[in-house]
Amino acid sequence: MINKKIRKINHFSAGIDIGASDIFIGVENKEVRSFPTFTENYLEAISYLKENKITTVAMEATGVYWYALYDMIEASGIEVYLVNGRAMKNVPGRKSDVQDCQWLQELHSYGLLRRCFIPDDITRQLRTYCRLRQDHLSLSSQHIQHMQKAFDSMNIKLHNVISQINGVSGLRIVKAIIDGNHNPIELSKLCENSILKKKQDLVIVSLKGHYREDYIFTLSQAVDGYEFYQKKALECDKQIEKLLEKITKDKSIPQKIKPAKRIRHNAPKIENLHRMLMQLTDGNDPSQVVGLTDKALLELIAETGTDLSRWPTEKHFTSWLCLAPGKHQSGKKNKNRNRKGHTKAGQIFRNAAFSLTKSKHTAIGAFYQRIKAKKGPLIAIKATARKIAVIYYNVMTRGIEYVEKGIIGYQQKVKEQRLKYLNNQAKKLGFNLLPINT
Numbered sequence: 001m002i003n004k005k006i007r008k009i010n011h012f013s014a015g016i017d018i019g020a021s022d023i024f025i026g027v028e029n030k031e032v033r034s035f036p037t038f039t040e041n042y043l044e045a046i047s048y049l050k051e052n053k054i055t056t057v058a059m060e061a062t063g064v065y066w067y068a069l070y071d072m073i074e075a076s077g078i079e080v081y082l083v084n085g086r087a088m089k090n091v092p093g094r095k096s097d098v099q100d101c102q103w104l105q106e107l108h109s110y111g112l113l114r115r116c117f118i119p120d121d122i123t124r125q126l127r128t129y130c131r132l133r134q135d136h137l138s139l140s141s142q143h144i145q146h147m148q149k150a151f152d153s154m155n156i157k158l159h160n161v162i163s164q165i166n167g168v169s170g171l172r173i174v175k176a177i178i179d180g181n182h183n184p185i186e187l188s189k190l191c192e193n194s195i196l197k198k199k200q201d202l203v204i205v206s207l208k209g210h211y212r213e214d215y216i217f218t219l220s221q222a223v224d225g226y227e228f229y230q231k232k233a234l235e236c237d238k239q240i241e242k243l244l245e246k247i248t249k250d251k252s253i254p255q256k257i258k259p260a261k262r263i264r265h266n267a268p269k270i271e272n273l274h275r276m277l278m279q280l281t282d283g284n285d286p287s288q289v290v291g292l293t294d295k296a297l298l299e300l301i302a303e304t305g306t307d308l309s310r311w312p313t314e315k316h317f318t319s320w321l322c323l324a325p326g327k328h329q330s331g332k333k334n335k336n337r338n339r340k341g342h343t344k345a346g347q348i349f350r351n352a353a354f355s356l357t358k359s360k361h362t363a364i365g366a367f368y369q370r371i372k373a374k375k376g377p378l379i380a381i382k383a384t385a386r387k388i389a390v391i392y393y394n395v396m397t398r399g400i401e402y403v404e405k406g407i408i409g410y411q412q413k414v415k416e417q418r419l420k421y422l423n424n425q426a427k428k429l430g431f432n433l434l435p436i437n438t
Contacts, residue, residue, distance in 0.1 A: 009111035015104025026101035140229035146222035156209035254283030291352030
């Protein structure tokens with residue numbers, strides 16, 4: 001139990017444990033009350049909190065069950081602390097829903113809980129649409145794999161010759177095969193000229209296969225599934241566009257807007273997306289950072305909003321993203337342990353870092369290669385993601401404009417740092433370093 005000498009901060013507090021069928025509310029010096037999870041019972045629970053003059057409640061983030069109750073309690077004027085379950089482990093051997101809500105209440109009354117970051121209502125709406133869009137794209141990618149499997153079953157190697165089977169040329173050929181055209185020469189003519197100029201003969205060879213009715217049916221089903229989820233993603237784009245227009249309606253357009261970078265895959269079909277994003281960020285343009293595009297910026301704003309003052313420094317921000325190393329110190333030992341958990345925003349930065357693994361001209365790409373040579377690819381991805389996140393934070397909070405200095409500039413900077421280190425070490429040992437005359 002909590003040491004009673006510690007001063008209480010929240011005197012009128014409650015703890016709520018949320019389940020699929022019941023919620024349990026713990027109030028100090030009261031028996032735990034349970035309520036079913038129907039909406040009318042939620043209203044009864046809020047009335048119970050007000051009867052006991054509760055001004056602040058703490059609840060654990062359990063799946064999606066907390067969404068409705070959080071909104072309803074917040075709308076009633078009671079402060080809500082949503083907390084991570086890892087931060088409030090109970091005494092071993094004393095785990096139950098009743099004891100959980102009591103433990104939550106007690107910890108919260110002494111101010112020992114850290115609340116999760118919950119963005120404003122508009123940002124939460126944008127987040128819902130963006131996450132749903134990403135889910136549709138993930139499901140559509142599974143159907144691309146089904147197309148490839150059907151091709152492999154018929155020994156058709158088109159997906160090994162062209163870069164994207166779901167591209168314009170690929171889908172033309174796939175639909176022609178489903179319609180009954182199995183002539184490799186005729187099918188090859190459906191490709192774009194850019195493909196025909198370089199590898200027409202290879203395309204023809206790849207389309208010679210063992211066509212079977214059952215595999216063609218499988219291919220047809222995969223195409224239908226792919227187009228269905230692409231259509232649903234497009235509907236999400238329309239909702240995002242309406243919401244962005246609503247948010248930016250009264251915002252001024254920045255005078256100097258740099259051209260938007262090209263988005264290679266799954267670009268949102270949103271008119272004036274770049275302009276509206278620049279209105280949201282007051283002209284600060286993190287999309288110019290290598291690895292980031294308007295698509296990534298849209299997803300990041302949906303996760304964190306545009307006001308990053310919630311995190312005092314870039315260290316706080318990268319720690320919340322789970323991109324900073326964990327701290328595990330005992331006595332004189334400081335053990336390196338990987339942090340558990342992840343965030344959606346952190347994954348966006350990881351994806352940005354992954355896109356730079358083969359970069360041969362950027363400074364951040366060179367940074368990845370240097371860390372990879374020392375620590376391996378997994379740590380290099382995380383370190384690179386953190387570097388991009390720090391740049392993003394500085395652009396958004398301080399308006400610092402990102403300038404890509406290139407790999408030569410980065411290598412020169414690393415060389416200067418190494419020389420400085422070597423000179424300092426030499427001075428400690430009583431030596432001076434002199435350049436070799438060539």
